[in-house]
């Protein structure tokens with residue numbers, strides 16, 4: 001199972017418009033540090049599933065028929081805005097799965113174009129080609145699902161964003177499920193440093209605790225904000241060895257035993 005983090009930014013991205021912090025300055029001078037809307041591609045053999053659709057160039061990145069499905073965590077702009085353009089394309093309908101949310105986003109449900117929307121239900125596993133996908137409720141300001149994804153050989157990857165901590169049922173599920181790799185919302189630096197109160201998103205401390213508690217060999221921090229980048233740029237601040245703050249475009253192969261190839 002190959003996981004490619006196409007975008008790793010929080011809402012507003014890095015660099016943030018008008019910001020002159022060290023992380024935003026670095027991203028302006030070196031495109032490698034730009035963080036685009038948070039999304040990932042999960043590839044198993046020939047099948048590709050796109051997790052979230054906030055990138056605005058989806059219609060250029062993918063060919064018709066290339067994606068088996070698009071799976072949405074929730075209907076905030078930074079996770080769905082790329083669909084506004086993609087829907088007017090030509091070709092076969094693209095299945096788009098997400099949490100039940102009558103509001104959806106803008107006029108996507110009214111004018112879906114070639115997008116074929118379907119609601120998922122919490123903890124009800126669906127099969128998408130050779131992958132099994134289980135929606136897990138998250139704590140966010142809109143109905144939001146994370147996803148537990150397993151291939152036929154039992155390799156397990158969970159994608160948990162956007163969220164602040166995990167609801168009890170999801171926490172319990174993750175504790176028993178034993179993911180090999182876990183990607184987690186990490187929008188903020190440790191709150192003890194920033195002095196802010198957390199709403200709707202994890203800080204570094206919470207995200208690292210979720211990964212440790214899960215027992216996963218590998219953890220990936222995503223949905224990163226510019227303040228988190230500033231924190232990471234300080235050499236005094238380090239992450240545990242098995243946890244990476246991912247960059248846009250970084251890819252990881254989980255082999256059949258679930259270790260990193």
Ligand SMILES: [Zn+2]
Nearest residue numbers: 011076078162
């Ligand atoms: Zn978001």
Ligand SMILES: [Zn+2]
Nearest residue numbers: 019021024226
């Ligand atoms: Zn900044």
Ligand SMILES: [Zn+2]
Nearest residue numbers: 074076140162
């Ligand atoms: Zn959100």
